[in-house]
Every structure is written in C-alpha cells, then in structure tokens.
Amino acid sequence: MATLCRDLGDLDAAEDAAQEAAAAALTRWLDDGIPDRPGAWITTVARRKAVDRIRRERTGREKTELLARLEEPLREATGSATDDQLGLFFGCCHPALNMEAQAALTLRSLGGLTTAEIARGFLVTESTMAQRIVRAKRKIAAAAIPFRVPEETELFDRLGVVHHVLYLVFNEGTYPTSGPETTRVDLADEAIRLSELLATLMVDDAESLALHALFLLIHARRDARIDANEDPVLLRDQDRSRWDPDLIRRGQAQLDRALRLDRPGPFQVEAAIQSLHDDATTPADTDWAQIALLYGRLRQFRPTPIVALNQAVAVGEHEGPAAALSMLDDPSLSEPLTTYPHFHSTRAEMLRRLDRRAEAAEAYRAALATIEHPADRRLLQRRLEEVSPEPP
C-alpha cells in the first residue's frame, strides 16, 4: 500500500487498486501457486489496475503525468515475480517424504547448501546424505510429487509440515544432539533465513511469521548460551549483555505482525514466551506469571508432557519449587517422561531448592543415567556435587 500511495499520490485510488489486485491475486494464486514475492506481485497488479483506471477516468496532461510515474516501477516489479519458491517449500516438505529427506531437500534447494554442508550439519557422511537425497529425488520423480502450493483445504496441514521441518533444522543447529559445535554448519542461521523467506511468501499466515520471530528471539541469546568451554549455560546464569538486542527487536516486531493477524497458534505462544525471556534484564525481572500462563495456553495447542514440564518450570519460578514439584510428580507427566533427561534435572533442581538434598542427588543421578551430551553431563555432575555431602 505504501508503495502504491507513493506512486499514485492518491490514497483512494491506491486502495481501490490494491483491493482489485488482491482479488485478482487470490484467483491467480489458487491456480498457479503463490509467486515468490506476493507483495511485489500485488503491487504490480495494482499498478496495472491503476493504469487502467487512470486511462478510464483522467484526461490530458494529468493523465500523461500519472502514467509516466507508473511506468518505471511497473517494469521493475514484473521481472521477479514468477519463480515459485513457495511451491519448492511444499514439494521439499511433502508428507510422502521422510523428515530427514524433507530437511535435506529444503536445505539443498531453498537454502542452497551443498550435500557436503548438509551432511556436516546433520553429522552424517557425505555419501549417506547424497544417498538420502538421491532416494528422495527418485521418489519425487517416480511418484509425481508436485512442487506447488497445495489446495486450500490442505494448506494448513501442509504448512504445518513445512514449519516442522524448519523447526527441526533450527533445533538441530541450536541444540545439537551430538558432536563438537565447531565442525557444524550453522543450521540455525539457515533455518532463520528459510523461515524469513517463508514469512515473506506467506505474509498473511500468522504462524509462519511467528516461526521466524521465534527463531530470532531464541537466536538472540546464542552467544550467551555457551561458555568458553563450550558448555551450555542455563538461561538464569547467562550474561544478558551478550544477548543481541537487534535480533530481539526484529523478533518482537515480527511477532507483533503475527499477532495483529489475529489467528492464534502455538508458534505465536512460543515466540511470546521467548520474547518475555528476552525482555527480562535480570533473571529476577522475568515475568514468570505470564510465562506460566502462556505455557498453559501452549498446552491447549500441544497437549504433550514436555510442554507440561516447561510449564512446571515456569510455575516453579513463579509460585515456588513445591508447586512445581507437585506438577512434576503427577503420573500423567512423570510416567511418559521417565527416560527424558530434562525431566529428572528439573525435578532435581526443585528438590535442591527445597533443600531435599538426598532426593535431589538421586534425581541428578537419574538425569545423568539418561543424558549423553558431554557438556550437559558436566553441568549435571557439578550440580550433583553441590548437593552431595562434603567428604570428611
């Protein structure tokens, strides 16, 4: 709209033109898929419509002037609006492909990564990754997996698959499952780039915008998350001056845009939680009451024990360790999480705060029995020593 107003110098004409263009866009996109820059596409079409209108309504010099002002940007905008990147997203993240293949293909065709880079990112050999990609491509060809925007009735579910793939890539980059950090390709950066692209292509999808916001808001803390020994630093122990204010600002602005669309969803809740963490200048400053509420909301979207565990952590900060512990010891939460390391470390932490040292030590040992990542193990080991009685 801003572009159009500038070009047309007439708000009413711009509004009319934009409306006509949006209607035209919807019809076209349902047939042909969404172009790579829907914004540019709308602007282009709106300009064409405005030109038509001006031809119809205006006369003489006034008309010539307006038309002259419109012609230049019209040529500029038409050049790039055809390549269907969104179709690529949906094709790479097709539900008929397995998730590893989806992630690899997305990084390959939309992220422009080489097979070797993707292999390094996922810590597999290059030949394994090459095989994975070849197998996926063969299936795409043999089964005619389409590279286009799915029908409207499927769009929501299919978009969910795309989000899931980007989420997986981001998580793999942010919390690597194994291996030294230094040898890895930065999958978090890649996921941010891809989510930004998706948010640009799906400007009206609140969850796509929120996913990008979520990544930025988590990534803002990256430098503070790992200490000099490459050990993870818990949120409350992080040096907040090392958080990236620019990424936080960008993430919050993107989250605002998502929320204004008034279509609530889980990624918006997740991003809101991260935004509250980023807002706190000291750990004590954190709005845990709001975070606990938001986790309750997230549980409505994702009724999983892991979300409940995160809510218990927030409740522990807000109401105290006893309230958290009673949530954690609810069988609906504790039973499915017996092999989940973070469950035991959270329980241990609450017990430690309640000064129930023997039980805390036991819980730290349970956490150590399930966790593999060496840095995480070192952190838990330190905590275990803290709660263990001093040697005589």
Place this chain on the structure above:
Amino acid sequence: MKYACLIYSDETDPSANPDPASPEFAPIMAGYMAFGEEAGAAGVLVTGEPLEPTSTATSLQVRDGEVITTDGPFAETKEHLGGFYILDCDSLDEAMKWAAKIPHASSGTIEIRPVPDFSAP
C-alpha cells in the same frame, strides 16, 4: 500418471471386515460403491478389484525349474492385501486425496505405489 492403491486391512477383525451376511457389511459396501462412482465420474478410476481372503491364497515360486507352491499368502502379516485400485491422477497429491476416500483407509492402510509407464518415449 497411474497409481496402484493397495488396500491392506486385518481380515480377522470383524469391525474392519465384517461377514458379508452381517448387517455391518452393507455400509462398507455402500462406501465402496460411492467411491467407485465418485472416482469413475471424476475420470480417475482405471480399474479396481477386491480379493478373496488370504485363506484362499496360493503362493508360488520356481526354483531350479521346479514349481514350489505354498498354501497361503506370501507373507504372514497382521494386515492383508484385500483389494486394489488403479487410479489415474496428475500427481501424488491427487492420488493421496483419493486414497483417503477408500473406506478401508479409516481402519487399515492404503499403500500408494506409482505405476511406471514404459510406453513413454
């Protein structure tokens, strides 16, 4: 592009595969009739057949010129191939959309396999 939709379900489960004489059989048949009509009208349906239960199956191999027959299906599994459709669709998305409408999709599994076209240049 042709796709084979192979219909797998547990033939011993009466809720998925009721006896033809029972009242539960009619709605499932009606579901298949409706699918056949809809896919036929859409020009997607090439062919489709149900199969008799695996208790009627004979498996055959030729080894060193000798025919070896076995009473029963190729593999003993929980779910059995109970029938198939050949659908002509423009993409896997369309084939998936149709496969989801096959009545046994809600109690069993539909395996979608592309049929290669060897006549293509």
